[in-house]
Amino acid sequence: MGDVVRPWWALLPLRLFLGVTFTYAGLSKLWNPGYLDGSSPSSVQQQILALQHQSPIGFLLGWSAHAPTLVGVLIAVGELSVGLATLAGLLVRIAAAGGFALATTFFLTVSWHTHPYFYGSDIVFMAAWTVPLLLGSWGGPSLDAFIARHAAADADPDRRRLVLGAGAVGGMALLTGAAAAVAAAAAHGRRASSAAPGPSSPSPAPTKTHRSQRQQPTQPSGRVIAQAAQVAPGSAVSFTDNSGTPALLVHETSGEFRAFSAVCTHAGCLVGYQSGDFFCPCHGGRYSGLTGAVIAGPPPTPLQQVQVSVSNGEVFLT
Numbered sequence: 058m059g060d061v062v063r064p065w066w067a068l069l070p071l072r073l074f075l076g077v078t079f080t081y082a083g084l085s086k087l088w089n090p091g092y093l094d095g096s097s098p099s100s101v102q103q104q105i106l107a108l109q110h111q112s113p114i115g116f117l118l119g120w121s122a123h124a125p126t127l128v129g130v131l132i133a134v135g136e137l138s139v140g141l142a143t144l145a146g147l148l149v150r151i152a153a154a155g156g157f158a159l160a161t162t163f164f165l166t167v168s169w170h171t172h173p174y175f176y177g178s179d180i181v182f183m184a185a186w187t188v189p190l191l192l193g194s195w196g197g198p199s200l201d202a203f204i205a206r207h208a209a210a211d212a213d214p215d216r217r218r219l220v221l222g223a224g225a226v227g228g229m230a231l232l233t234g235a236a237a238a239v240a241a242a243a244a245h246g247r248r249a250s251s252a253a254p255g256p257s258s259p260s261p262a263p264t265k266t267h268r269s270q271r272q273q274p275t276q277p278s279g280r281v282i283a284q285a286a287q288v289a290p291g292s293a294v295s296f297t298d299n300s301g302t303p304a305l306l307v308h309e310t311s312g313e314f315r316a317f318s319a320v321c322t323h324a325g326c327l328v329g330y331q332s333g334d335f336f337c338p339c340h341g342g343r344y345s346g347l348t349g350a351v352i353a354g355p356p357p358t359p360l361q362q363v364q365v366s367v368s369n370g371e372v373f374l375t
């Protein structure tokens with residue numbers, strides 16, 4: 058019996074999906090203004106702090122917490138490189154090994170507590186990357202095939218393969234760097250524009266009535282986590298509780314201050330605050346901004362409330 062001929066286009070949907078998804082994942086991290094901002098709940102630093110106590114590779118996260126910016130950039134640029142190389146069909150097995158390593162890292166951290174296991178996407182990505190990892194080629198149009206074809210036609214095929222391969226890798230590195238730089242510049246612009254006061258920004262200054270109604274006459278014991286006037290009504294700021302766990306302090310439009318753990322009870326991702334609710338970017342969990350109760354998605358239990366009080370214009374963790 059002869060060998061079965063595999064049509065190259067049979068793998069095209071998987072190749073496009075992995076390539077586009079990893080390219081998008083890398084770019085979306087880099088153009089997120091909060092990704093490298095340690096005070097943002099969506100930052101890589103806060104994610105590391107939240108996940109290190111519940112991951113089987115928590116000791117690695119503990120090390121990486123010392124250089125969160127470097128780790129964040131490496132993850133984003135790694136995803137971008139893997140995605141672009143997959144789309145171009147360059148160094149297929151090496152790109153697949155990178156994709157498999159990234160997916161495994163996310164599985165052991167972000168998705169480790171996802172139950173049942175197939176609710177988490179990272180385990181599916183791990184399985185998907187084994188296809189190019191084992192085959193070593195996508196077939197069809199690719200830079201690897203182009204290099205092999207031109208090298209075979211040369212009098213010194215090894216030298217030709219080396220020169221063409223180095224050129225392709227250099228070009229891909231330039232493309233990756235340019236895309237990362239554009240995304241980072243976009244993040245910088247969005248951060249600058251959101252920091253500038255606009256006409257729609259609610260005034261953070263408390264009124265005299267607000268002071269007399271909301272603040273306690275005696276100073277409570279505990280740590281100051283925010284100046285009340287600096288948290289606009291309807292917004293939230295992040296802080297860490299006494300155990301180092303990320304949390305969110307919410308200034309309700311009613312004037313009340315409440316705080317909740319920012320760690321999603323589903324699989325440990327960090328939640329954000331938007332339009333009066335907490336939302337989890339990992340699997341679409343949603344919690345009430347007033348009570349922390351689950352209102353949508355897979356989280357099994359409410360967000361844990363953190364006790365705070367306000368005195369003399371300062372919010373205390375009590």
Ligand code: FES
Nearest residue numbers: 321324337340342
């Ligand atoms: S981690 Fe799954 S919804 Fe939050």
